[in-house]
Amino acid sequence: MSASNGYRIAVVGATGQVGGVLLDELGVARDDDARDALAAVREARDGVAPAGEGLPISEIVPFASARSAGRTLRGLTVQPLTDETIQGFDLAVFSAGGATSREWAPKFARAGAVVVDNSSAWRMHDDVPLVVSEVNPEALDEHRGIVANPNCSTMQLMVALRPLQQEAGIERLVVSTYQAVSGTGKVAVDELLEESRAVLDGTPVPAPRSYAHQIAFNVLPHAGSFVDDHTDEEHKLINETRKILGDQTIRVSATCVRVPVINGHSETANVETREPLSPERARELLEAAPGVLVRDDPAGGVYPLAIDADGRPEVLVGRIRRDPGNDRALDLFVVGDNLRKGAATNTIQLAKVLHERGLVRPTAPDAVPTLG
Known part of the structure; x- marks a missing residue:
């Protein structure tokens, strides 16, 4: 899908703590029953716009484990990870743990999405850029479908x-x-x-x-x-x-x-x-x-x-x-x-940099990095 029409974005691990902040940074409003003490503090801040402001979006789809599939999250229906449900995305942002990232990040990339992953699975892979948006955004130019977010510290x-x-x-x-x-x-x-x-x-x-x-x-x-x-x-x-x-x-x-x-x-x-x-x-x-x-x-x-x-x-x-x-x-x-700059905020900032640099594009399936 072209940026002019808006990107279709998958949020993998949407029901987790960082997943919730990813949805915040993409501008998805919280349900009343999803509020917690940290959310209340964040919402009280003035002048802090969501990191995804200005990113063209046509649809946001939350993904989580099979036991959460079908539930409603902020008005969105949570999807399970299957070979069928992951098709047709431009961007996929992951905060679901290393095992999930190792299995599903390459699958999303081979299906045409650019993945920004929060786990440690891909960080030290030679063919995966490890990027902080203000520090080394030029590293994104060489991505092969997967981009790694550093550890929060x-x-x-x-x-x-x-x-x-x-x-x-x-x-x-x-x-x-x-x-x-x-x-x-x-x-x-x-x-x-x-x-x-x-x-x-x-x-x-x-x-x-x-x-x-x-x-x-x-x-x-x-x-x-x-x-x-x-x-x-x-x-x-x-x-x-x-x-x-x-x-x-x-x-x-x-x-x-x-x-x-x-x-x-x-x-x-x-x-x-x-x-x-x-x-x-x-x-x-x-x-x-x-x-x-x-x-x-x-x-x-x-x-x-x-x-x-x-x-x-x-x-x-x-x-x-x-x-x-x-x-x-x-x-x-x-x-x-x-939870923000250390994880979700940088993830969405990288999505914006990918958009601004014209790097949201499919990767040839045989060029996508693999582990093992």
Whole structure:
């Protein structure tokens, strides 16, 4: 279908937490019974337009598991994934987990759609661009039907680091994340709230379901699953940073931590540049960078906060200062909404960039990437 008539868009994983935000960003109104605390906060924000505003759309079709097929979601009928139902789409945005993406992303691409996938399945595939809309949109030019969205923690960091890299290069990064429970899913949000009520009420705390330990009033040096002495979240941050910034020589040390925050990931980043870069110049670069809001007046109590990032499409950066132990290193504090810029917002921003660059087009079936 041509852009002049509007794109037919599939939302795969539409009933999930990120799937709901994908529908938000495509401008699909929420049902009254679909509202939740996070949605209420987002809707209260003024001046934050859906990321999909300006994207020509003829139809949006939600997809989910077979058990959800046939239900009505925001006035739309949820479809199951079958070889018949996936035909005739121009774009498919995925937030349904790696197994679903591995199986169905190539099928959608071979059927003529361009897929933007949120899972980790395709990120490190040589033939799949890994893209942040403000950082490396030119990577989309070489897509073969599938585009990968970075991990949420990597995503917000790249928005902050790209202008510094362009100015002075990056030699080494030391990053610690403070990741909200919404990154694990709604069940983890519910768990944090249940545990918190129990602690405050003085009643027994339920056994943890989402994490190895109680998350309420606690900090876990453990985000993701351990694959060696690092977690998969830490490996993603290391490997995806190098791919997105196009420099495999950048040395990255990462520690990913889970904190009792509902939504909004925070990060400290120690950035050692190849060339000298002053905090003042870094602040100027970040103030001019797309997708960045600088919040940097510590004496006045102004710095990035998770509750301020919640519902916003931008990445907040502050505490910009010299590392006193390294005259070529700066320290930053970076915060972003992990459900929006960290996932759904960038997905829809990439769909818009694909449209603007004339890249929403079928891929030859034998050119579509495969795994295994």
